[in-house]
Amino acid sequence: MDNRQRSSISRMLSLIDGYLSTSLIYVVAELKIADLLRDGPKDTAYLAQKTGAHEQCLYRVLRALSCIQVFRESKRGFELTGLSECLLSDSPYSLLPSALYAGDEASWRPWGELLHAVKTGETPFEKVFGMDLFTYYGSHPHSSEIFDNYMDVVTKHIVRIILAKYDFSPYKVIVDVGGGFGSLLFSILAKYKDIRGILHDLPHVVQGAYPLRKEYQVEDRCEIVGGQFFDSVPEGGDLYLLKSILHDWSDEKAIAILKNCFKAMESKSKLLVLERIIQDDVNRHEGKALDIFMMVHTGGKERTREEYSELFQSAGFRLSNVVPLGVDCNAIEGIRE
Ligand SMILES: C[S@@+](CC[C@H](N)C(=O)[O-])C[C@H]1O[C@@H](n2cnc3c(N)ncnc32)[C@H](O)[C@@H]1O
Structure with a gap:
Protein backbone atom coordinates (compact mmCIF):
# COMPACT_ATOMS: atom_id res chain seq x y z
CA MET A 1 0.00 0.00 0.00
CA SER A 89 -23.97 28.66 25.90
CA ASP A 90 -23.49 32.41 26.29
CA SER A 91 -21.07 33.07 23.44
CA PRO A 92 -22.79 35.39 20.89
CA TYR A 93 -22.07 32.92 18.07
CA SER A 94 -22.54 29.76 20.12
CA LEU A 95 -22.96 26.56 18.11
CA LEU A 96 -24.68 24.86 21.05
CA PRO A 97 -28.12 25.12 19.34
CA SER A 98 -26.63 23.52 16.18
CA ALA A 99 -25.18 20.61 18.16
CA LEU A 100 -28.47 20.09 20.01
CA TYR A 101 -30.37 20.20 16.72
CA ALA A 102 -28.06 17.67 15.01
CA GLY A 103 -28.54 15.20 17.87
CA ASP A 104 -32.28 15.62 18.33
CA GLU A 105 -34.30 12.52 17.45
CA ALA A 106 -36.29 14.41 14.80
CA SER A 107 -33.04 15.38 13.05
CA TRP A 108 -31.04 12.17 13.10
CA ARG A 109 -33.57 9.32 12.82
CA PRO A 110 -34.64 10.13 9.22
CA TRP A 111 -31.01 9.83 8.04
CA GLY A 112 -31.37 6.05 8.49
CA GLU A 113 -33.85 6.15 5.58
CA LEU A 114 -31.77 8.11 3.06
CA LEU A 115 -31.38 4.96 0.97
CA HIS A 116 -35.18 4.65 0.94
CA ALA A 117 -35.38 8.19 -0.50
CA VAL A 118 -32.86 7.34 -3.18
CA LYS A 119 -34.78 4.19 -4.15
CA THR A 120 -38.29 5.62 -4.04
CA GLY A 121 -38.16 9.44 -4.09
CA GLU A 122 -40.13 9.48 -0.81
CA THR A 123 -39.20 11.72 2.12
CA PRO A 124 -37.41 9.83 4.93
CA PHE A 125 -38.85 12.06 7.67
CA GLU A 126 -42.38 11.13 6.65
CA LYS A 127 -41.52 7.42 6.48
CA VAL A 128 -40.10 7.50 10.02
CA PHE A 129 -42.62 9.77 11.74
CA GLY A 130 -45.73 9.37 9.56
CA MET A 131 -46.15 13.12 9.08
CA ASP A 132 -44.27 16.08 7.63
CA LEU A 133 -41.59 17.90 9.60
CA PHE A 134 -43.56 21.02 10.48
CA THR A 135 -46.65 19.04 11.53
CA TYR A 136 -44.33 17.00 13.78
CA TYR A 137 -42.86 20.15 15.32
CA GLY A 138 -46.42 21.39 15.95
CA SER A 139 -47.03 18.43 18.28
CA HIS A 140 -43.47 18.06 19.70
CA PRO A 141 -42.70 21.35 21.47
CA HIS A 142 -39.24 20.30 22.69
CA SER A 143 -38.00 19.40 19.18
CA SER A 144 -39.70 22.49 17.77
CA GLU A 145 -37.89 24.74 20.25
CA ILE A 146 -34.57 23.07 19.41
CA PHE A 147 -35.19 23.64 15.67
CA ASP A 148 -36.37 27.24 16.07
CA ASN A 149 -33.36 28.11 18.27
CA TYR A 150 -31.06 26.47 15.73
CA MET A 151 -32.61 28.42 12.82
CA ASP A 152 -32.38 31.61 14.85
CA VAL A 153 -28.64 31.04 15.41
CA VAL A 154 -28.04 30.20 11.73
CA THR A 155 -29.85 33.40 10.76
CA LYS A 156 -28.05 35.55 13.38
CA HIS A 157 -24.73 34.38 11.92
CA ILE A 158 -25.55 35.92 8.54
CA VAL A 159 -27.80 38.87 9.42
CA ARG A 160 -24.86 41.26 9.71
CA ILE A 161 -23.70 40.36 6.20
CA ILE A 162 -27.23 40.61 4.73
CA LEU A 163 -27.60 44.07 6.29
CA ALA A 164 -24.20 45.18 5.03
CA LYS A 165 -24.84 44.03 1.46
CA TYR A 166 -28.55 44.58 0.87
CA ASP A 167 -30.30 47.96 0.83
CA PHE A 168 -33.74 47.80 2.47
CA SER A 169 -34.19 51.60 2.50
CA PRO A 170 -36.66 51.74 -0.46
CA TYR A 171 -39.31 49.86 1.54
CA LYS A 172 -41.95 51.02 4.01
CA VAL A 173 -43.47 47.74 5.23
CA ILE A 174 -41.66 44.39 5.15
CA VAL A 175 -43.61 41.16 5.60
CA ASP A 176 -41.33 38.30 6.72
CA VAL A 177 -43.12 35.12 5.60
CA GLY A 178 -42.11 32.13 7.76
CA GLY A 179 -39.85 34.49 9.70
CA GLY A 180 -39.30 32.16 12.67
CA PHE A 181 -38.34 34.03 15.86
CA GLY A 182 -37.83 37.20 13.80
CA SER A 183 -34.09 37.88 14.18
CA LEU A 184 -33.73 38.97 10.55
CA LEU A 185 -36.79 41.24 10.43
CA PHE A 186 -36.08 42.79 13.85
CA SER A 187 -32.46 43.49 12.84
CA ILE A 188 -33.64 45.22 9.64
CA LEU A 189 -36.11 47.34 11.62
CA ALA A 190 -33.44 48.17 14.21
CA LYS A 191 -31.22 49.51 11.41
CA TYR A 192 -33.92 51.29 9.35
CA LYS A 193 -36.00 53.33 11.78
CA ASP A 194 -38.66 54.32 9.19
CA ILE A 195 -39.56 50.78 8.14
CA ARG A 196 -42.43 48.84 9.72
CA GLY A 197 -42.66 45.07 9.76
CA ILE A 198 -45.06 42.14 9.93
CA LEU A 199 -43.63 38.84 11.15
CA HIS A 200 -45.60 35.80 10.00
CA ASP A 201 -45.07 32.17 11.03
CA LEU A 202 -46.99 29.29 12.57
CA PRO A 203 -48.85 30.27 15.76
CA HIS A 204 -46.70 28.12 18.10
CA VAL A 205 -43.49 29.48 16.53
CA VAL A 206 -44.30 33.20 16.76
CA GLN A 207 -44.72 32.82 20.53
CA GLY A 208 -40.91 32.77 20.66
CA ALA A 209 -40.72 36.09 18.78
CA TYR A 210 -42.27 38.32 21.45
CA PRO A 211 -39.25 38.45 23.82
CA LEU A 212 -36.89 38.99 20.89
CA ARG A 213 -39.02 41.86 19.51
CA LYS A 214 -38.69 43.53 22.92
CA GLU A 215 -34.92 42.90 22.98
CA TYR A 216 -34.54 44.64 19.59
CA GLN A 217 -36.80 47.49 20.80
CA VAL A 218 -39.03 47.37 17.71
CA GLU A 219 -42.33 46.57 19.46
CA ASP A 220 -43.98 49.77 18.20
CA ARG A 221 -43.07 49.05 14.56
CA CYS A 222 -43.58 45.32 14.19
CA GLU A 223 -46.74 43.27 14.23
CA ILE A 224 -46.54 39.52 14.92
CA VAL A 225 -49.07 37.34 13.11
CA GLY A 226 -49.55 33.60 13.61
CA GLY A 227 -50.91 31.67 10.62
CA GLN A 228 -50.41 29.15 7.83
CA PHE A 229 -48.75 30.42 4.66
CA PHE A 230 -50.67 27.75 2.72
CA ASP A 231 -53.90 29.57 3.71
CA SER A 232 -52.77 33.17 3.30
CA VAL A 233 -50.05 35.66 4.16
CA PRO A 234 -50.61 39.15 5.61
CA GLU A 235 -51.47 42.01 3.24
CA GLY A 236 -50.00 45.49 3.37
CA GLY A 237 -46.30 44.98 2.66
CA ASP A 238 -44.26 46.52 -0.13
CA LEU A 239 -41.57 43.85 0.37
CA TYR A 240 -42.31 40.17 0.93
CA LEU A 241 -39.31 38.43 2.42
CA LEU A 242 -38.91 34.64 2.40
CA LYS A 243 -35.66 33.40 3.90
CA SER A 244 -34.97 29.67 3.83
CA ILE A 245 -38.62 28.94 3.07
CA LEU A 246 -38.90 27.78 -0.54
CA HIS A 247 -36.08 25.22 -0.17
CA ASP A 248 -38.21 23.40 2.43
CA TRP A 249 -40.86 22.50 -0.13
CA SER A 250 -41.55 20.65 -3.38
CA ASP A 251 -42.18 22.81 -6.45
CA GLU A 252 -45.94 22.41 -6.05
CA LYS A 253 -45.96 23.59 -2.42
CA ALA A 254 -43.40 26.35 -3.06
CA ILE A 255 -45.61 27.70 -5.87
CA ALA A 256 -48.63 27.61 -3.52
CA ILE A 257 -46.72 29.79 -0.98
CA LEU A 258 -45.62 32.20 -3.72
CA LYS A 259 -49.19 32.43 -5.07
CA ASN A 260 -50.40 33.42 -1.59
CA CYS A 261 -47.70 36.13 -1.50
CA PHE A 262 -48.86 37.29 -4.94
CA LYS A 263 -52.46 37.54 -3.71
CA ALA A 264 -51.42 39.57 -0.64
CA MET A 265 -49.19 41.96 -2.60
CA GLU A 266 -50.03 45.22 -4.32
CA SER A 267 -48.92 45.67 -7.93
CA LYS A 268 -45.69 47.51 -7.01
CA SER A 269 -44.74 45.25 -4.08
CA LYS A 270 -41.57 43.20 -4.43
CA LEU A 271 -40.61 39.67 -3.55
CA LEU A 272 -37.26 38.93 -1.92
CA VAL A 273 -36.25 35.29 -1.57
CA LEU A 274 -33.07 34.60 0.41
CA GLU A 275 -31.67 31.18 -0.50
CA ARG A 276 -28.60 29.34 -1.66
CA ILE A 277 -28.33 28.87 -5.43
CA ILE A 278 -26.93 25.70 -6.97
CA GLN A 279 -24.37 26.76 -9.59
CA ASP A 280 -23.72 25.02 -12.91
CA ASP A 281 -19.99 24.91 -12.12
CA VAL A 282 -19.22 21.45 -10.69
CA ASN A 283 -16.46 23.00 -8.56
CA ARG A 284 -18.91 25.29 -6.73
CA HIS A 285 -20.47 23.45 -3.82
CA GLU A 286 -22.93 25.98 -2.31
CA GLY A 287 -26.12 24.26 -1.26
CA LYS A 288 -25.25 20.78 -2.46
CA ALA A 289 -24.92 19.28 1.03
CA LEU A 290 -27.88 21.23 2.44
CA ASP A 291 -29.88 19.89 -0.51
CA ILE A 292 -29.61 16.41 1.04
CA PHE A 293 -30.92 17.72 4.39
CA MET A 294 -33.95 18.89 2.42
CA MET A 295 -34.30 15.49 0.76
CA VAL A 296 -34.20 13.77 4.16
CA HIS A 297 -36.25 16.13 6.30
CA THR A 298 -38.75 18.04 4.21
CA GLY A 299 -38.94 16.74 0.66
CA GLY A 300 -37.73 20.15 -0.51
CA LYS A 301 -34.58 20.95 -2.47
CA GLU A 302 -31.95 23.56 -3.23
CA ARG A 303 -32.45 25.09 -6.68
CA THR A 304 -30.59 26.66 -9.58
CA ARG A 305 -31.32 30.21 -10.73
CA GLU A 306 -33.36 28.78 -13.63
CA GLU A 307 -35.41 26.66 -11.25
CA TYR A 308 -36.17 29.73 -9.11
CA SER A 309 -37.08 31.63 -12.26
CA GLU A 310 -39.56 28.87 -13.23
CA LEU A 311 -41.09 28.80 -9.72
CA PHE A 312 -41.53 32.56 -9.81
CA GLN A 313 -43.17 32.42 -13.25
CA SER A 314 -45.61 29.72 -12.16
CA ALA A 315 -46.82 32.02 -9.37
CA GLY A 316 -47.09 35.16 -11.52
CA PHE A 317 -43.70 36.73 -10.78
CA ARG A 318 -40.67 37.54 -12.92
CA LEU A 319 -37.23 36.93 -11.43
CA SER A 320 -35.74 40.39 -11.90
CA ASN A 321 -32.35 40.23 -10.21
CA VAL A 322 -30.03 38.10 -8.07
CA VAL A 323 -27.63 39.73 -5.59
CA PRO A 324 -25.03 37.30 -4.24
CA LEU A 325 -24.56 38.07 -0.55
CA GLY A 326 -21.40 36.01 -0.37
CA VAL A 327 -22.38 33.84 2.59
CA ASP A 328 -23.99 30.91 0.88
CA CYS A 329 -26.99 33.19 0.51
CA ASN A 330 -28.44 35.11 -2.43
CA ALA A 331 -31.04 37.84 -2.62
CA ILE A 332 -33.36 36.63 -5.39
CA GLU A 333 -35.69 39.45 -6.34
CA GLY A 334 -39.07 39.09 -7.99
CA ILE A 335 -41.65 41.50 -9.33
CA ARG A 336 -45.28 40.90 -10.25
CA GLU A 337 -45.66 40.32 -13.97
C1 LIG B 1 -36.18 26.88 7.68
S1 LIG B 1 -37.17 27.83 8.74
C2 LIG B 1 -36.74 29.50 8.28
C3 LIG B 1 -37.05 30.49 9.38
C4 LIG B 1 -36.57 31.94 9.08
N1 LIG B 1 -37.12 32.46 7.83
C5 LIG B 1 -35.06 31.98 9.07
O1 LIG B 1 -34.46 31.97 7.99
O2 LIG B 1 -34.47 31.99 10.17
C6 LIG B 1 -38.76 27.62 8.01
C7 LIG B 1 -39.86 28.39 8.74
O3 LIG B 1 -41.10 28.14 8.06
C8 LIG B 1 -42.11 28.06 9.04
N2 LIG B 1 -43.26 27.33 8.51
C9 LIG B 1 -43.32 26.02 8.15
N3 LIG B 1 -44.56 25.70 7.71
C10 LIG B 1 -45.28 26.85 7.78
C11 LIG B 1 -46.63 27.17 7.44
N4 LIG B 1 -47.47 26.25 6.94
N5 LIG B 1 -47.05 28.46 7.62
C12 LIG B 1 -46.21 29.41 8.13
N6 LIG B 1 -44.91 29.17 8.46
C13 LIG B 1 -44.45 27.90 8.29
C14 LIG B 1 -41.41 27.29 10.16
O4 LIG B 1 -42.09 27.41 11.38
C15 LIG B 1 -40.03 27.93 10.17
O5 LIG B 1 -39.96 29.03 11.03
Whole structure:
Protein backbone atom coordinates (compact mmCIF):
# COMPACT_ATOMS: atom_id res chain seq x y z
CA MET A 1 0.00 0.00 0.00
CA ASP A 2 1.47 3.39 -0.93
CA ASN A 3 1.07 6.66 0.98
CA ARG A 4 -1.78 7.86 -1.24
CA GLN A 5 -3.80 4.69 -0.59
CA ARG A 6 -3.04 4.84 3.15
CA SER A 7 -4.22 8.45 3.33
CA SER A 8 -7.37 7.67 1.29
CA ILE A 9 -8.25 4.78 3.61
CA SER A 10 -7.76 6.91 6.69
CA ARG A 11 -9.86 9.78 5.27
CA MET A 12 -12.56 7.41 4.02
CA LEU A 13 -12.78 5.71 7.43
CA SER A 14 -13.35 9.03 9.13
CA LEU A 15 -16.07 9.85 6.58
CA ILE A 16 -17.69 6.43 7.17
CA ASP A 17 -17.73 7.11 10.92
CA GLY A 18 -19.10 10.65 10.53
CA TYR A 19 -22.07 9.95 12.82
CA LEU A 20 -19.61 9.29 15.65
CA SER A 21 -18.60 12.95 15.93
CA THR A 22 -22.24 14.11 15.67
CA SER A 23 -23.22 11.78 18.53
CA LEU A 24 -20.24 12.60 20.76
CA ILE A 25 -20.71 16.35 20.33
CA TYR A 26 -24.45 16.05 20.96
CA VAL A 27 -23.81 14.32 24.33
CA VAL A 28 -21.49 17.05 25.63
CA ALA A 29 -23.84 19.73 24.25
CA GLU A 30 -26.83 18.23 26.07
CA LEU A 31 -24.82 17.96 29.31
CA LYS A 32 -23.48 21.55 28.87
CA ILE A 33 -19.95 20.31 29.54
CA ALA A 34 -18.32 23.36 27.91
CA ASP A 35 -19.98 25.70 30.43
CA LEU A 36 -18.63 23.56 33.29
CA LEU A 37 -15.08 23.94 31.92
CA ARG A 38 -15.33 27.70 31.49
CA ASP A 39 -13.06 28.45 34.48
CA GLY A 40 -10.42 25.85 33.69
CA PRO A 41 -9.80 22.09 33.62
CA LYS A 42 -12.06 19.76 35.60
CA ASP A 43 -11.80 16.03 36.24
CA THR A 44 -14.47 13.57 35.20
CA ALA A 45 -15.61 12.90 38.78
CA TYR A 46 -16.58 16.58 39.10
CA LEU A 47 -18.24 16.68 35.67
CA ALA A 48 -20.16 13.45 36.30
CA GLN A 49 -21.37 14.69 39.68
CA LYS A 50 -22.53 18.03 38.19
CA THR A 51 -24.35 16.43 35.24
CA GLY A 52 -25.62 13.22 36.87
CA ALA A 53 -23.75 11.21 34.22
CA HIS A 54 -22.09 7.78 34.47
CA GLU A 55 -18.46 8.68 35.26
CA GLN A 56 -16.69 5.99 33.20
CA CYS A 57 -18.85 6.47 30.09
CA LEU A 58 -18.52 10.24 30.33
CA TYR A 59 -14.74 9.87 30.62
CA ARG A 60 -14.60 7.70 27.48
CA VAL A 61 -16.70 10.22 25.52
CA LEU A 62 -14.48 13.15 26.59
CA ARG A 63 -11.34 11.14 25.83
CA ALA A 64 -12.63 10.33 22.33
CA LEU A 65 -13.49 14.00 21.75
CA SER A 66 -9.98 14.97 22.86
CA CYS A 67 -8.63 12.81 20.01
CA ILE A 68 -10.39 15.17 17.57
CA GLN A 69 -9.34 18.34 19.46
CA VAL A 70 -12.76 19.14 20.87
CA PHE A 71 -11.25 19.02 24.40
CA ARG A 72 -7.70 18.76 25.73
CA GLU A 73 -6.95 16.00 28.25
CA SER A 74 -4.25 16.45 30.87
CA LYS A 75 -3.48 15.26 34.43
CA ARG A 76 -5.88 17.97 35.69
CA GLY A 77 -8.77 16.53 33.65
CA PHE A 78 -10.34 18.05 30.54
CA GLU A 79 -10.21 21.62 29.32
CA LEU A 80 -11.73 23.73 26.56
CA THR A 81 -10.13 24.13 23.14
CA GLY A 82 -11.05 26.56 20.37
CA LEU A 83 -13.55 23.99 19.12
CA SER A 84 -15.36 23.42 22.42
CA GLU A 85 -15.43 27.17 23.13
CA CYS A 86 -18.01 27.22 20.30
CA LEU A 87 -20.28 25.19 22.63
CA LEU A 88 -20.31 27.78 25.44
CA SER A 89 -23.97 28.66 25.90
CA ASP A 90 -23.49 32.41 26.29
CA SER A 91 -21.07 33.07 23.44
CA PRO A 92 -22.79 35.39 20.89
CA TYR A 93 -22.07 32.92 18.07
CA SER A 94 -22.54 29.76 20.12
CA LEU A 95 -22.96 26.56 18.11
CA LEU A 96 -24.68 24.86 21.05
CA PRO A 97 -28.12 25.12 19.34
CA SER A 98 -26.63 23.52 16.18
CA ALA A 99 -25.18 20.61 18.16
CA LEU A 100 -28.47 20.09 20.01
CA TYR A 101 -30.37 20.20 16.72
CA ALA A 102 -28.06 17.67 15.01
CA GLY A 103 -28.54 15.20 17.87
CA ASP A 104 -32.28 15.62 18.33
CA GLU A 105 -34.30 12.52 17.45
CA ALA A 106 -36.29 14.41 14.80
CA SER A 107 -33.04 15.38 13.05
CA TRP A 108 -31.04 12.17 13.10
CA ARG A 109 -33.57 9.32 12.82
CA PRO A 110 -34.64 10.13 9.22
CA TRP A 111 -31.01 9.83 8.04
CA GLY A 112 -31.37 6.05 8.49
CA GLU A 113 -33.85 6.15 5.58
CA LEU A 114 -31.77 8.11 3.06
CA LEU A 115 -31.38 4.96 0.97
CA HIS A 116 -35.18 4.65 0.94
CA ALA A 117 -35.38 8.19 -0.50
CA VAL A 118 -32.86 7.34 -3.18
CA LYS A 119 -34.78 4.19 -4.15
CA THR A 120 -38.29 5.62 -4.04
CA GLY A 121 -38.16 9.44 -4.09
CA GLU A 122 -40.13 9.48 -0.81
CA THR A 123 -39.20 11.72 2.12
CA PRO A 124 -37.41 9.83 4.93
CA PHE A 125 -38.85 12.06 7.67
CA GLU A 126 -42.38 11.13 6.65
CA LYS A 127 -41.52 7.42 6.48
CA VAL A 128 -40.10 7.50 10.02
CA PHE A 129 -42.62 9.77 11.74
CA GLY A 130 -45.73 9.37 9.56
CA MET A 131 -46.15 13.12 9.08
CA ASP A 132 -44.27 16.08 7.63
CA LEU A 133 -41.59 17.90 9.60
CA PHE A 134 -43.56 21.02 10.48
CA THR A 135 -46.65 19.04 11.53
CA TYR A 136 -44.33 17.00 13.78
CA TYR A 137 -42.86 20.15 15.32
CA GLY A 138 -46.42 21.39 15.95
CA SER A 139 -47.03 18.43 18.28
CA HIS A 140 -43.47 18.06 19.70
CA PRO A 141 -42.70 21.35 21.47
CA HIS A 142 -39.24 20.30 22.69
CA SER A 143 -38.00 19.40 19.18
CA SER A 144 -39.70 22.49 17.77
CA GLU A 145 -37.89 24.74 20.25
CA ILE A 146 -34.57 23.07 19.41
CA PHE A 147 -35.19 23.64 15.67
CA ASP A 148 -36.37 27.24 16.07
CA ASN A 149 -33.36 28.11 18.27
CA TYR A 150 -31.06 26.47 15.73
CA MET A 151 -32.61 28.42 12.82
CA ASP A 152 -32.38 31.61 14.85
CA VAL A 153 -28.64 31.04 15.41
CA VAL A 154 -28.04 30.20 11.73
CA THR A 155 -29.85 33.40 10.76
CA LYS A 156 -28.05 35.55 13.38
CA HIS A 157 -24.73 34.38 11.92
CA ILE A 158 -25.55 35.92 8.54
CA VAL A 159 -27.80 38.87 9.42
CA ARG A 160 -24.86 41.26 9.71
CA ILE A 161 -23.70 40.36 6.20
CA ILE A 162 -27.23 40.61 4.73
CA LEU A 163 -27.60 44.07 6.29
CA ALA A 164 -24.20 45.18 5.03
CA LYS A 165 -24.84 44.03 1.46
CA TYR A 166 -28.55 44.58 0.87
CA ASP A 167 -30.30 47.96 0.83
CA PHE A 168 -33.74 47.80 2.47
CA SER A 169 -34.19 51.60 2.50
CA PRO A 170 -36.66 51.74 -0.46
CA TYR A 171 -39.31 49.86 1.54
CA LYS A 172 -41.95 51.02 4.01
CA VAL A 173 -43.47 47.74 5.23
CA ILE A 174 -41.66 44.39 5.15
CA VAL A 175 -43.61 41.16 5.60
CA ASP A 176 -41.33 38.30 6.72
CA VAL A 177 -43.12 35.12 5.60
CA GLY A 178 -42.11 32.13 7.76
CA GLY A 179 -39.85 34.49 9.70
CA GLY A 180 -39.30 32.16 12.67
CA PHE A 181 -38.34 34.03 15.86
CA GLY A 182 -37.83 37.20 13.80
CA SER A 183 -34.09 37.88 14.18
CA LEU A 184 -33.73 38.97 10.55
CA LEU A 185 -36.79 41.24 10.43
CA PHE A 186 -36.08 42.79 13.85
CA SER A 187 -32.46 43.49 12.84
CA ILE A 188 -33.64 45.22 9.64
CA LEU A 189 -36.11 47.34 11.62
CA ALA A 190 -33.44 48.17 14.21
CA LYS A 191 -31.22 49.51 11.41
CA TYR A 192 -33.92 51.29 9.35
CA LYS A 193 -36.00 53.33 11.78
CA ASP A 194 -38.66 54.32 9.19
CA ILE A 195 -39.56 50.78 8.14
CA ARG A 196 -42.43 48.84 9.72
CA GLY A 197 -42.66 45.07 9.76
CA ILE A 198 -45.06 42.14 9.93
CA LEU A 199 -43.63 38.84 11.15
CA HIS A 200 -45.60 35.80 10.00
CA ASP A 201 -45.07 32.17 11.03
CA LEU A 202 -46.99 29.29 12.57
CA PRO A 203 -48.85 30.27 15.76
CA HIS A 204 -46.70 28.12 18.10
CA VAL A 205 -43.49 29.48 16.53
CA VAL A 206 -44.30 33.20 16.76
CA GLN A 207 -44.72 32.82 20.53
CA GLY A 208 -40.91 32.77 20.66
CA ALA A 209 -40.72 36.09 18.78
CA TYR A 210 -42.27 38.32 21.45
CA PRO A 211 -39.25 38.45 23.82
CA LEU A 212 -36.89 38.99 20.89
CA ARG A 213 -39.02 41.86 19.51
CA LYS A 214 -38.69 43.53 22.92
CA GLU A 215 -34.92 42.90 22.98
CA TYR A 216 -34.54 44.64 19.59
CA GLN A 217 -36.80 47.49 20.80
CA VAL A 218 -39.03 47.37 17.71
CA GLU A 219 -42.33 46.57 19.46
CA ASP A 220 -43.98 49.77 18.20
CA ARG A 221 -43.07 49.05 14.56
CA CYS A 222 -43.58 45.32 14.19
CA GLU A 223 -46.74 43.27 14.23
CA ILE A 224 -46.54 39.52 14.92
CA VAL A 225 -49.07 37.34 13.11
CA GLY A 226 -49.55 33.60 13.61
CA GLY A 227 -50.91 31.67 10.62
CA GLN A 228 -50.41 29.15 7.83
CA PHE A 229 -48.75 30.42 4.66
CA PHE A 230 -50.67 27.75 2.72
CA ASP A 231 -53.90 29.57 3.71
CA SER A 232 -52.77 33.17 3.30
CA VAL A 233 -50.05 35.66 4.16
CA PRO A 234 -50.61 39.15 5.61
CA GLU A 235 -51.47 42.01 3.24
CA GLY A 236 -50.00 45.49 3.37
CA GLY A 237 -46.30 44.98 2.66
CA ASP A 238 -44.26 46.52 -0.13
CA LEU A 239 -41.57 43.85 0.37
CA TYR A 240 -42.31 40.17 0.93
CA LEU A 241 -39.31 38.43 2.42
CA LEU A 242 -38.91 34.64 2.40
CA LYS A 243 -35.66 33.40 3.90
CA SER A 244 -34.97 29.67 3.83
CA ILE A 245 -38.62 28.94 3.07
CA LEU A 246 -38.90 27.78 -0.54
CA HIS A 247 -36.08 25.22 -0.17
CA ASP A 248 -38.21 23.40 2.43
CA TRP A 249 -40.86 22.50 -0.13
CA SER A 250 -41.55 20.65 -3.38
CA ASP A 251 -42.18 22.81 -6.45
CA GLU A 252 -45.94 22.41 -6.05
CA LYS A 253 -45.96 23.59 -2.42
CA ALA A 254 -43.40 26.35 -3.06
CA ILE A 255 -45.61 27.70 -5.87
CA ALA A 256 -48.63 27.61 -3.52
CA ILE A 257 -46.72 29.79 -0.98
CA LEU A 258 -45.62 32.20 -3.72
CA LYS A 259 -49.19 32.43 -5.07
CA ASN A 260 -50.40 33.42 -1.59
CA CYS A 261 -47.70 36.13 -1.50
CA PHE A 262 -48.86 37.29 -4.94
CA LYS A 263 -52.46 37.54 -3.71
CA ALA A 264 -51.42 39.57 -0.64
CA MET A 265 -49.19 41.96 -2.60
CA GLU A 266 -50.03 45.22 -4.32
CA SER A 267 -48.92 45.67 -7.93
CA LYS A 268 -45.69 47.51 -7.01
CA SER A 269 -44.74 45.25 -4.08
CA LYS A 270 -41.57 43.20 -4.43
CA LEU A 271 -40.61 39.67 -3.55
CA LEU A 272 -37.26 38.93 -1.92
CA VAL A 273 -36.25 35.29 -1.57
CA LEU A 274 -33.07 34.60 0.41
CA GLU A 275 -31.67 31.18 -0.50
CA ARG A 276 -28.60 29.34 -1.66
CA ILE A 277 -28.33 28.87 -5.43
CA ILE A 278 -26.93 25.70 -6.97
CA GLN A 279 -24.37 26.76 -9.59
CA ASP A 280 -23.72 25.02 -12.91
CA ASP A 281 -19.99 24.91 -12.12
CA VAL A 282 -19.22 21.45 -10.69
CA ASN A 283 -16.46 23.00 -8.56
CA ARG A 284 -18.91 25.29 -6.73
CA HIS A 285 -20.47 23.45 -3.82
CA GLU A 286 -22.93 25.98 -2.31
CA GLY A 287 -26.12 24.26 -1.26
CA LYS A 288 -25.25 20.78 -2.46
CA ALA A 289 -24.92 19.28 1.03
CA LEU A 290 -27.88 21.23 2.44
CA ASP A 291 -29.88 19.89 -0.51
CA ILE A 292 -29.61 16.41 1.04
CA PHE A 293 -30.92 17.72 4.39
CA MET A 294 -33.95 18.89 2.42
CA MET A 295 -34.30 15.49 0.76
CA VAL A 296 -34.20 13.77 4.16
CA HIS A 297 -36.25 16.13 6.30
CA THR A 298 -38.75 18.04 4.21
CA GLY A 299 -38.94 16.74 0.66
CA GLY A 300 -37.73 20.15 -0.51
CA LYS A 301 -34.58 20.95 -2.47
CA GLU A 302 -31.95 23.56 -3.23
CA ARG A 303 -32.45 25.09 -6.68
CA THR A 304 -30.59 26.66 -9.58
CA ARG A 305 -31.32 30.21 -10.73
CA GLU A 306 -33.36 28.78 -13.63
CA GLU A 307 -35.41 26.66 -11.25
CA TYR A 308 -36.17 29.73 -9.11
CA SER A 309 -37.08 31.63 -12.26
CA GLU A 310 -39.56 28.87 -13.23
CA LEU A 311 -41.09 28.80 -9.72
CA PHE A 312 -41.53 32.56 -9.81
CA GLN A 313 -43.17 32.42 -13.25
CA SER A 314 -45.61 29.72 -12.16
CA ALA A 315 -46.82 32.02 -9.37
CA GLY A 316 -47.09 35.16 -11.52
CA PHE A 317 -43.70 36.73 -10.78
CA ARG A 318 -40.67 37.54 -12.92
CA LEU A 319 -37.23 36.93 -11.43
CA SER A 320 -35.74 40.39 -11.90
CA ASN A 321 -32.35 40.23 -10.21
CA VAL A 322 -30.03 38.10 -8.07
CA VAL A 323 -27.63 39.73 -5.59
CA PRO A 324 -25.03 37.30 -4.24
CA LEU A 325 -24.56 38.07 -0.55
CA GLY A 326 -21.40 36.01 -0.37
CA VAL A 327 -22.38 33.84 2.59
CA ASP A 328 -23.99 30.91 0.88
CA CYS A 329 -26.99 33.19 0.51
CA ASN A 330 -28.44 35.11 -2.43
CA ALA A 331 -31.04 37.84 -2.62
CA ILE A 332 -33.36 36.63 -5.39
CA GLU A 333 -35.69 39.45 -6.34
CA GLY A 334 -39.07 39.09 -7.99
CA ILE A 335 -41.65 41.50 -9.33
CA ARG A 336 -45.28 40.90 -10.25
CA GLU A 337 -45.66 40.32 -13.97
C1 LIG B 1 -36.18 26.88 7.68
S1 LIG B 1 -37.17 27.83 8.74
C2 LIG B 1 -36.74 29.50 8.28
C3 LIG B 1 -37.05 30.49 9.38
C4 LIG B 1 -36.57 31.94 9.08
N1 LIG B 1 -37.12 32.46 7.83
C5 LIG B 1 -35.06 31.98 9.07
O1 LIG B 1 -34.46 31.97 7.99
O2 LIG B 1 -34.47 31.99 10.17
C6 LIG B 1 -38.76 27.62 8.01
C7 LIG B 1 -39.86 28.39 8.74
O3 LIG B 1 -41.10 28.14 8.06
C8 LIG B 1 -42.11 28.06 9.04
N2 LIG B 1 -43.26 27.33 8.51
C9 LIG B 1 -43.32 26.02 8.15
N3 LIG B 1 -44.56 25.70 7.71
C10 LIG B 1 -45.28 26.85 7.78
C11 LIG B 1 -46.63 27.17 7.44
N4 LIG B 1 -47.47 26.25 6.94
N5 LIG B 1 -47.05 28.46 7.62
C12 LIG B 1 -46.21 29.41 8.13
N6 LIG B 1 -44.91 29.17 8.46
C13 LIG B 1 -44.45 27.90 8.29
C14 LIG B 1 -41.41 27.29 10.16
O4 LIG B 1 -42.09 27.41 11.38
C15 LIG B 1 -40.03 27.93 10.17
O5 LIG B 1 -39.96 29.03 11.03
